[in-house]
Amino acid sequence: xxxxxxxxxxxxxxxxxxxxxxxxxxxxxxxxxxxxxxxxxxxxxxxxxxxxxxxxxxxxxxxxxxxxxxxxxxxxxxxxxxxxxxxxxxxxxxxxxxxxxxxxxxxxxxxxxxxxxxxxxxxxxxxxxxxxxxxxxxxxxxxxxxxxxxxxxxxxxxxxxxxxxxxxxxxxxxxxxxxxxxxxxxxxxxxxxxxxxxxxxxxxxxxxxxxxxxxxxxxxxxxxxxxxxxxxxxxxxxxxxxxxxxxxxxxxxxxxxxxxxxxxxxxxxxxxxxxxxxxxxxxxxxxxxxxxxxxxxxxxxxxxxxxxxxxxxxxxxxxxxxxxxxxxxxxxxxxxxxxxxxxxxx
Amino acid sequence: xxxxxxxxxxxxxxxxxxxxxxxxxxxxxxxxxxxxxxxxxxxxxxxxxxxxxxxxxxxxxxxxxxxxxxxxxxxxxxxxxxxxxxxxxxxxxxxxxxxxxxxxxxxxxxxxxxxxxxxxxxxxxxxxxxxxxxxxxxxxxxxxxxxxxxxxxxxxxxxxxxxxxxxxxxxxxxxxxxxxxxxxxxxxxxxxxxxxxxxxxxx
Amino acid sequence: xxxxxxxxxxxxxxxxxxxxxxxxxxxxxxxxxxxxxxxxxxxxxxxxxxxxxxxxxxxxxxxxxxxxxxxxxxxxxxxxxxxxxxxxxxxxxxxxxxxxxxxxxxxxxxxxxxxxxxxxxxxxxxxxxxxxxxxxxxxxxxxxxxxxxxxxxxxxxxxxxxxxxxxxxxxxxxxxxxxxxxxxxxxxxxxxxxxxxxxxxx
Numbered sequence: 001x002x003x004x005x006x007x008x009x010x011x012x013x014x015x016x017x018x019x020x021x022x023x024x025x026x027x028x029x030x031x032x033x034x035x036x037x038x039x040x041x042x043x044x045x046x047x048x049x050x051x052x053x054x055x056x057x058x059x060x061x062x063x064x065x066x067x068x069x070x071x072x073x074x075x076x077x078x079x080x081x082x083x084x085x086x087x088x089x090x091x092x093x094x095x096x097x098x099x100x101x102x103x104x105x106x107x108x109x110x111x112x113x114x115x116x117x118x119x120x121x122x123x124x125x126x127x128x129x130x131x132x133x134x135x136x137x138x139x140x141x142x143x144x145x146x147x148x149x150x151x152x153x154x155x156x157x158x159x160x161x162x163x164x165x166x167x168x169x170x171x172x173x174x175x176x177x178x179x180x181x182x183x184x185x186x187x188x189x190x191x192x193x194x195x196x197x198x199x200x201x202x203x204x205x206x207x208x209x210x211x212x213x214x215x216x217x218x219x220x221x222x223x224x225x226x227x228x229x230x231x232x233x234x235x236x237x238x239x240x241x242x243x244x245x246x247x248x249x250x251x252x253x254x255x256x257x258x259x260x261x262x263x264x265x266x267x268x269x270x271x272x273x274x275x276x277x278x279x280x281x282x283x284x285x286x287x288x289x290x291x292x293x294x295x296x297x298x299x300x301x302x303x304x305x306x307x308x309x310x311x312x313x314x315x316x317x318x319x320x321x322x323x324x325x326x327x328x329x330x331x332x333x334x335x336x337x338x339x340x341x342x343x344x345x346x
Numbered sequence: 347x348x349x350x351x352x353x354x355x356x357x358x359x360x361x362x363x364x365x366x367x368x369x370x371x372x373x374x375x376x377x378x379x380x381x382x383x384x385x386x387x388x389x390x391x392x393x394x395x396x397x398x399x400x401x402x403x404x405x406x407x408x409x410x411x412x413x414x415x416x417x418x419x420x421x422x423x424x425x426x427x428x429x430x431x432x433x434x435x436x437x438x439x440x441x442x443x444x445x446x447x448x449x450x451x452x453x454x455x456x457x458x459x460x461x462x463x464x465x466x467x468x469x470x471x472x473x474x475x476x477x478x479x480x481x482x483x484x485x486x487x488x489x490x491x492x493x494x495x496x497x498x499x500x501x502x503x504x505x506x507x508x509x510x511x512x513x514x515x516x517x518x519x520x521x522x523x524x525x526x527x528x529x530x531x532x533x534x535x536x537x538x539x540x541x542x543x544x545x546x547x548x549x
Numbered sequence: 550x551x552x553x554x555x556x557x558x559x560x561x562x563x564x565x566x567x568x569x570x571x572x573x574x575x576x577x578x579x580x581x582x583x584x585x586x587x588x589x590x591x592x593x594x595x596x597x598x599x600x601x602x603x604x605x606x607x608x609x610x611x612x613x614x615x616x617x618x619x620x621x622x623x624x625x626x627x628x629x630x631x632x633x634x635x636x637x638x639x640x641x642x643x644x645x646x647x648x649x650x651x652x653x654x655x656x657x658x659x660x661x662x663x664x665x666x667x668x669x670x671x672x673x674x675x676x677x678x679x680x681x682x683x684x685x686x687x688x689x690x691x692x693x694x695x696x697x698x699x700x701x702x703x704x705x706x707x708x709x710x711x712x713x714x715x716x717x718x719x720x721x722x723x724x725x726x727x728x729x730x731x732x733x734x735x736x737x738x739x740x741x742x743x744x745x746x747x748x749x750x751x
Contacts, residue, residue: 003439047583071423079441123668153708162727181723213665252557265565267580308583309620
């Protein structure tokens with residue numbers, strides 16, 4: 001089996017492609033971390049790195065299609081009597097390539113000639129559904145990282161005695177003192193971060209007003225030391241997609257390229273952040289609902305592909321159960337790929 | 347299935363494109379027995395071979411084969427970018443018989459059809475005749491118990507035919523050849539019968 | 550290879566079609582979008598610096614908005630607003646008063662459009678306050694411009710300048726402002742904007 005794995009790896013990544021890969025990695029590092037040329041952001045680097053497994057996915061689809069035209073399916077039927085060796089070889093070969101890609105991509109996180117991006121945070125607007133009588137209901141839109149903090153700007157101009165103690169409290173009794181002229185920093189509890197919804201009120205009710213357009217959710221950006229962890233999560237996102245590719249190709253009998261496109265579509269759906277969307281009626285809304293329904297059928301793993309300028313919003317938001325579900329989906333796909341219908345031999 | 351029998355076709359009816367093509371066909375091939383079925387164009391030779399190999403579904407009748415199988419397709423498909431040796435090594439590992447030595451098995455297959463000098467050549471650079479030799483070599487790889495040869499003489503020069511003849515004589519596997527009449531295959535194995543669309547075939 | 554079964558083709562077409570439809574609806578974020586956005590923002594930033602050097606203000610604003618949309622960071626946007634609203638309307642640029650007013654209003658209109666979504670609205674409030682009080686009001690002489698500017702400044706103080714520019718001095722100023730009688734508050738703000746303890750000196 002190692003020889004066949006090595007042969008598949010050579011087919012999928014010929015020697016000159018490795019030069020391209022390392023050149024691409026270098027370019028991604030410069031464009032992401034260089035203080036003058038680059039965006040100086042880890043999220044940008046993670047986004048560029050996610051291109052490599054995508055290229056590998058389509059390249060693998062093409063190689064599978066070529067192998068079909070080269071008579072491999074017949075040879076497999078004749079020689080691989082139990083029918084699992086060839087799919088396992090393909091899966092392990094692709095997994096090894098994916099692993100190499102991510103191990104190499106981790107190198108700039110450990111050893112980087114450029115200065116690390118400074119510690120920073122992303123700030124996101126928050127929807128406030130109800131804001132009368134010093135009582136506010138916040139919608140943070142889907143789960144947010146547990147390290148997030150809600151920033152409240154309070155207007156005290158209508159308060160008769162600004163020197164009295166005023167507290168901001170949640171329904172569970174957790175409270176913080178509000179001080180005029182200071183941002184109120186409300187660290188989210190794990191439950192609030194998971195729910196994405198929370199309620200606060202002021203105590204006593206003295207007429208403190210919340211400046212709604214200035215309410216923001218502060219999410220710290222992961223630092224360079226968290227890069228390998230985020231790359232590992234990205235690896236876990238793409239890994240099952242390769243098993244799905246094999247299942248579509250072998251069990252679904254689709255061509256390699258079409259299988260790759262199907263996996264691309266499935267991956268896109270899985271990576272789509274869940275947003276509350278106001279859907280009207282009509283054919284487009286119906287289509288949108290169908291898309292959302294399909295999205296809901298997949299485990300919520302968009303947090304695995306936290307990349308780009310706003311990656312802190314998604315980073316580390318996927319629950320262990322969701323990740324396990326996604327991996328089980330991959331294992332199921334691999335099992336289907338191995339369970340190709342074969343003629344009964346005596 | 348008796349260990350002395352390499353192939354049993356029991357009232358096999360061949361279909362292609364949803365239409366009945368040939369049969370019912372019955373045939374018993376003992377272990378080590380060599381035989382040749384003749385048939386004209388469109389008689390169902392390739393369909394028969396692909397059905398025995400399991401590439402096409404068996405609609406009517408029964409097939410039993412000894413394993414492993416070696417198959418020489420009429421129109422071979424090759425990964426043209428690979429070297430001959432590399433190709434055969436990959437095929438060996440695909441069906442990996444752990445009791446055999448891979449390098450030795452590949453070298454034997456190459457030598458049997460005088461391909462040893464082309465071991466490091468990309469398949470793309472081989473002529474049609476040499477590709478046919480490679481096609482034969484892959485079928486002999488890994489000591490198959492049953493060899494199915496679909497028009498094996500195609501594109502072979504007299505020297506190649508001699509190699510093929512010698513290989514068939516030396517092998518302990520059962521060999522079934524299908525080819526048109528007067529194709530020169532009668533000297534490779536005795537004629538078992540003629541495939542004909544018109545009449546049932548019982549051999 | 551046998552042709553794919555009808556069920557597999559239907560399933561693949563449905564999955565692919567729905568994903569494509571979702572993407573077309575702007576609801577999905579297909580794989581590869583983020584690297585593409587990264588490359589776009591990189592190129593956008595190059596053009597932004599060029600536009601800043603060329604003093605091409607409309608382009609500067611457009612590219613700032615584009616950067617806000619692509620990265621959500623708002624640094625370029627804040628700078629574009631500052632350059633157009635406060636910088637281009639400065640007397641030292643020797644624009645005609647009408648031109649200065651026009652640039653200031655254009656910058657402020659763009660800021661107001663995006664204020665609810667920018668990551669650092671407190672920086673925008675500072676630009677808004679100083680532009681309205683120091684640039685727009687002297688040219689327009691409209692009381693509501695002055696009031697809006699002072700109101701923006703009070704809001705900025707209420708949040709002590711925002712999380713990235715938190716200053717105890719601003720908080721103390723806000724508390725002092727609250728001690729002043731409501732009628733005297735605009736004057737207090739004006740004094741602090743122009744006096745030796747103005748925000749720029751804190």
